[in-house]
Amino acid sequence: MSGLRALAASALLGLALWQGLVWVTGLPRFILPGPARVAETLWQSRALLAEHALVTMAEVLIGLGLGTVLGALSAIGLAASARARRLVGPLLVFSQAVPVFALAPLLTLWFGYGLGSKVAMALIIIFFPVTASFLDALMRPHRDWQGLARVMGGSPARILWHIRIPAALPGLATGLRLAAVYAPIGAVIGEWVGASRGLGYLMLLANGRAKTDLMFAALIVLAVFTVLLHAAVNRATRPLLARD
Amino acid sequence: MSGLRALAASALLGLALWQGLVWVTGLPRFILPGPARVAETLWQSRALLAEHALVTMAEVLIGLGLGTVLGALSAIGLAASARARRLVGPLLVFSQAVPVFALAPLLTLWFGYGLGSKVAMALIIIFFPVTASFLDALMRPHRDWQGLARVMGGSPARILWHIRIPAALPGLATGLRLAAVYAPIGAVIGEWVGASRGLGYLMLLANGRAKTDLMFAALIVLAVFTVLLHAAVNRATRPLLARD
Amino acid sequence: QDRLTLILDWFVNPDHGPIIVAQEQGYFADQGLAVEVVAPADPSDPPKMVAAGQAELAISYQPQLHLQVAEGLPLVRVGTLVATPLNCLLALEDGPIETIADLEGGTIGFSVAGVEQALLGTMLARHGLALEDVRLVNVNWSLSPSVMSGQVDAVLGAFRNFELNQMALEGVAGRCFYPEEEGVPAYDELIYVANPDRMDPDLLRRFLRATERATQYIVNHPEESWEIFAGSAPELDDALNEMAWADTLPRFALRPEALDEDRYARFEAFLAETGLVEGTRPVDALAVDLGAQ
Amino acid sequence: MSAAPALEVTGRAEIAGRTLFEDLSLQVPAGRWTCLLGPSGIGKSTLLRLLAGLAGPVTFTGRCGAADGTPLQGRVALMAQDDLLLPWLDVAGNATLGARLRGRRADPARLDHVLAQVGLADLATRRPAELSGGQRQRAALARTLMEDRAVVLLDEPFSALDARSRARMQELTADSLQGRTVLLVTHDPAEAARLGHRIVVMTERGLHDLAPPPGPVPRPAGDAATLRLQAELLEILRRDAPTARAAG
Amino acid sequence: MSAAPALEVTGRAEIAGRTLFEDLSLQVPAGRWTCLLGPSGIGKSTLLRLLAGLAGPVTFTGRCGAADGTPLQGRVALMAQDDLLLPWLDVAGNATLGARLRGRRADPARLDHVLAQVGLADLATRRPAELSGGQRQRAALARTLMEDRAVVLLDEPFSALDARSRARMQELTADSLQGRTVLLVTHDPAEAARLGHRIVVMTERGLHDLAPPPGPVPRPAGDAATLRLQAELLEILRRDAPTARAAG
């Protein structure tokens, strides 16, 4: 499959750049270990990494699902009402400026230290690009279509449903692609809120203990997962964007 | 101006929600202080907040400018070459999965503890939504226009410049709006990488000293700045999106 | 069995030896306790969660406790985990910093933004320097890398049982300046805090008794206890933790319940002097001796 | 379907600060076909959009709507100059869009019938991008015919059709819209001569009425009276300043 | 401008698995106007797109291009059935798009001239959304005329124009494109009769040639021979199965 071959080529390029960086800059391995060292750690710690990766992946997939649904719904709600847009829009933007450690106590208080608070965190991070990019597309005027639809007797709600939403699907696709990229890092940040499992936990732990090799091994797992997730979402949303 | 009035209404709604949350959930003030307390701290610490806010704003504006330019250029580069897209695209996604603390030593090593590392961090965070959303728009086929342009003797580069880029400006606008939201949090994260000034630094400090009021005051300043920045970018990019 | 939730100060590490050993050896169960151990990523969260009633116990730092109580958090120290400071001002062994006085004009990194300024001010003052003579940078996640790579001249907030070993493993020797040797009053690095309005002294006493028993076991059986600790989770079994284990062992409080009231009074006074807290609070607002009650 | 009303437009219109027409007075008789011709850019489409209740960039002052003053909303169908097909819907989906926008189910039998009439029965599942220009126009016509409204506004509905399809569509449309008030904008004098109960030419100087030949519409294409009218119309349209008598 | 070549299309075409035409053989003489008529959906636009070198969804096997075998690329201009104006450019910008796409500056005098000819001189700074349908079509025509190519493919270029503008545009275009190889798709028999050196009707059965009246193009609109041809064409186009002699 050419898609996989392209990914492999890209991975090779990435490895070459990485190794090149290590050679050229002569960075100490506690700052940037070379690919070979990390590969070794990756192999040695494969059971550990796999265990934590599974936890994170579950968080990601749940967060992505919920975040997409919530993001799409809130975009539709905002598109439906100018008042909602004016009142709630700035609050959504506001919410994106709140750093993790201000949220962390609230999240753990409400959702505990289990899956809940991680999914919530991933959701908060995913939800916004989906909303913003879908909303932008929903707000494009399409005056001719909308005029025709009004002549046909369409109510604003039905015009939204039958015209604005389908016409805005490319924007939703862009949002989903962004969400696919942000979901894994969202789950990892969720794990910083308090966790005893997951790649984010493992990375922080490794970082705190200067096990840079392990941290980078976990990072590679996370990043590869992100790339694959993004490729999958990319492919799935391609029909929406190819529409002329 | 109705825009400002809408923002004020939204702020009132936000304050009401906040106060309501405090009342209903009875959250202790070291987890979520009420608006009145934060307002008081905001006023008392106005000089301190203003000093740190100025630092952060400078980082944000520089980061936003650079990130936008870089993001737009990389989208154009990727749009121009299918090979670049296949090779570099996954690496860009990959780069978004790298958590801050893995980057922190590298950033401070290369850019020091001054403005440089914060701008770099903001740039890394801003750049991706701009690239992704502009690229999606650039890749929409517009078969008829492109066909006509080829018949007219347009080279791929000129078709990109005269047709694909102008047609994709709404996507760039969406990317810019996202970037405006992410730039402040990007700068704050940059400050966590290593700083002695800025709102992010102040928040960490306040958090460490259990001064939740001050932390929330700094957060409010950051969030209000984010909302205003987003509103400004929103307004500036409106013509791009209103195009039918 | 009674349920009890304990929030650690950070991810599990050898500092938490008595807790892990007590859990693994069944000492908690012997006390009729089912203890849930939760690790947060941000050390400033656990006291808040306990104050908010989300957990019965949290591990925190004595200096942090003073600040938090001064800010009105309903918290009180109920036990001690590590009875000496672990914090140290860390520089490179073969670097230019041979005494604290050499830090003039240098850059000092720190991570937890709590009492660092007070500690540093005191340590510098002994060598004729003031805070204005150095540049303070919050380096957050990269304490030891920033000092190893020479981006900062020293870091404050490094733990002597960890960061030194960490650097040794990287082949870099570190030099520790100990706060308690440089004019800072001695304090308990790791303590157990509870919400005085909600706590059940009996429950906590049973908890502390179990950790006391675990501490005794650790002191008596350093090798076996390491095996137990390393076996509790695969990510804990590594060279750094093994080295740290040996260095941490002598620092565990042998009498977790016991309270040295004077320590708390002295440190409160110290913080008031440096201006980090306003006024002073009596010791019984800060710490209780469950055994004495 | 409610009884077809007469339409009336009296007033002046401005676009972007320029006067489009002044003192215009158009009467569209109830239940009949009125054909509107005129030079490109004179404001025919704008007039149709005004009657359909679409504001757009135009500022209109005066009366515009049903002659009896009742609102037109919900009684009017518009086939615009652009086909305005939704690219994500197939022909059948586009043709039944109106029903869905009103929250009803379209009658499938009627859909089949209309699609067969416009010659798109085999193409019901094709997307607009997979159609030829004339096929797209016929899909838009099918959508308009599905609307079943008392007032029908058609903006050059047959312009992309070959002679044969055009004649057929004219007959079909005349037949389907029997008894409705139809305002048809066209550039084809033959079309106007065939279909108009009333023929109005719009010029810079105002509206000009032409008497069509007697007899029911659609008139046979080769009919002598029709050909004469067609030639007369062509003559007027080709002249710079029409001299036909002012519209009533 | 290079010398105008003759064009040739011989072969078969498929779209989405269905045969569009089989054994088609079209010769377009060099330097002359060939008018192509035929029912909607028969494949006229597809043929033009093939000649322009645009693949699209069609699979073509055979010869298609200049009759002398030299590639057509860079020598052909296409005015598609849709106007394909870029919404963010004004009329002048759209008309000079080709030059910019080739990295040249458009000649401003020529632009003024062409815009004046198509009657858009006053609207040079208007965006497409601010134009009427006929004005948009003339803007697209202006863009095509600005191209100055040896081969010009016109897909119903005058369909949205009123009779007067249409006649003017026909004359203007005939004049401007003197000596080029022009292939014009039209549904208007009068247009074909006026403009064609050669008239080809495309049907399901293949191509059918009609002999146009002698004399230079554009022929006068009212000319008897032209009218006769027009009537004959109309007759053929209206019949289900054309019986004209097969194309050469």
Ligand SMILES: Nc1ncnc2c1ncn2[C@@H]1O[C@H](COP(=O)(O)OP(=O)(O)OP(=O)(O)O)[C@@H](O)[C@H]1O
């Ligand atoms: N993507 C596609 N998939 C399937 N069929 C297609 C596609 N595109 C076009 N067609 C079909 O190809 C045929 C030829 O289309 P073309 O546009 O060439 O017709 P035309 O002769 O120009 O018609 P008109 O006079 O209506 O413009 C039509 O029947 C159309 O339905």
Ligand SMILES: Nc1ncnc2c1ncn2[C@@H]1O[C@H](COP(=O)(O)OP(=O)(O)OP(=O)(O)O)[C@@H](O)[C@H]1O
């Ligand atoms: N947004 C706009 N701004 C300025 N002028 C406009 C705008 N929209 C339309 N016009 C002008 O209004 C006039 C009327 O346009 P309209 O579409 O009604 O013409 P029309 O009679 O339908 O012409 P055609 O036969 O070419 O379709 C035109 O001259 C056009 O240029």
Ligand SMILES: [Mg+2]
């Ligand atoms: Mg019009």
Ligand SMILES: [Mg+2]
């Ligand atoms: Mg066609």
